[in-house]
Amino acid sequence: MGEMAYKTRIYYDDTDAGGVVYYANYLKYCERAKQEFFLSKGCDLFKLHNEGIYLVVSEVKAKYKKSLKLGDEVEVSVALKNIKRASVELLFEIRNGDGDLAAEVEILSVSVDKDLKIVKLPECISNLT
Amino acid sequence: MGEMAYKTRIYYDDTDAGGVVYYANYLKYCERAKQEFFLSKGCDLFKLHNEGIYLVVSEVKAKYKKSLKLGDEVEVSVALKNIKRASVELLFEIRNGDGDLAAEVEILSVSVDKDLKIVKLPECISNLT
């Protein structure tokens, strides 16, 4: 379900005093997977950034299933759920090194320009439908 | 709607190359507001932490309304939505210095012990109903 887009090992800076990954950091991995996912489709969000087009996050729904520990090998897969004129919805699955589901995340992103005004999605994304 | 629980100014480390606060950092402010909210009710989550009881995040729903900028004075208010045997649901509103709503966040937290086994909420929380 979805394509593997981003892999990382868990380091100290990912964790908190609870001994496991801090919950907001799961969203970092999703955002990184988002960059890699679109890049693999020929759509470089960093290049778009330099041209003044941003894909900002508008909504997040996350369900945490399992904690991630120091040294864990984490994989994030991405699936395209929905594309509209100015927004795109992605589904993420974060898995630990044993392949267990650690979290499911839905992220709705909206394309905006430098003044944060909503604009049409770049073609390299809208063409993905 | 909720009690003001946490205030902060936005510094460089909160922001990203988009020039505004990185989206996952909104969740940091909510988690900080959660600590302060319960502390104001006489329930010190850091003390509970040292006793081996953690209130870990199980679900997040966030809607981003407005970006937060360098120097912004941010306020986070918290309202109690639901308390069950081992979980508590909180609603957060993040506002910028002009009082504009920047984000609405719902967070479901579950009480667990050191082995991440679900346990009854500490009384200082379950008594809040």
Add this chain to the structure above:
Amino acid sequence: MGEMAYKTRIYYDDTDAGGVVYYANYLKYCERAKQEFFLSKGCDLFKLHNEGIYLVVSEVKAKYKKSLKLGDEVEVSVALKNIKRASVELLFEIRNGDGDLAAEVEILSVSVDKDLKIVKLPECISNLT
């Protein structure tokens, strides 16, 4: 020794799986104290940022003396060590809630413009000598 410039409580996001504050986060507190220190002198670095002048870090020397724990009340004091044409050196002391020295940090910052070219310090800083 320096002026108290920034106070914060330690929250989960500050800590790592070692149970104490992650070492790089001490530098966040120093950078925040830097903003507040100059603001108290009438020099708003965020305003300068919007005008295209940045005070970027060029050198850091940090000595860690004591760990900081969840819930600790941290204070950062700042002293001006040296001001040159385009650079300013600050000394920071980070103390825990008991007043114990947790770290000493020296930071050399250089003023640059949007293209990261070195420029003269803004007058509100160079006037501090």
Add this chain to the structure above:
Amino acid sequence: MGEMAYKTRIYYDDTDAGGVVYYANYLKYCERAKQEFFLSKGCDLFKLHNEGIYLVVSEVKAKYKKSLKLGDEVEVSVALKNIKRASVELLFEIRNGDGDLAAEVEILSVSVDKDLKIVKLPECISNLT
């Protein structure tokens, strides 16, 4: 000079409103390179962590030479400078995708036990001399 130990691409969460990597994040890359460097020598710091031995940072000296930008491919090399009874000093070079030196960092780490008491370095490190 030193062995390549850690590679990463720069993502949004690494950067700040200055448009480049936030200075404290350079230290994250060094700490990650430290884990990988010792792992490549047969010394797993995460396993030692689970056994109650930590290699905490005691001193940092960093010189920043060049900024790192969104999308940059960063490489961190590590060289062993000095090993004593309970401490180890490492030299890091952080380079951008063009091979330009972005920062030089020296980090002195000390081995401590769960109570943060200084203890002899684990053999897998002291044997490296």
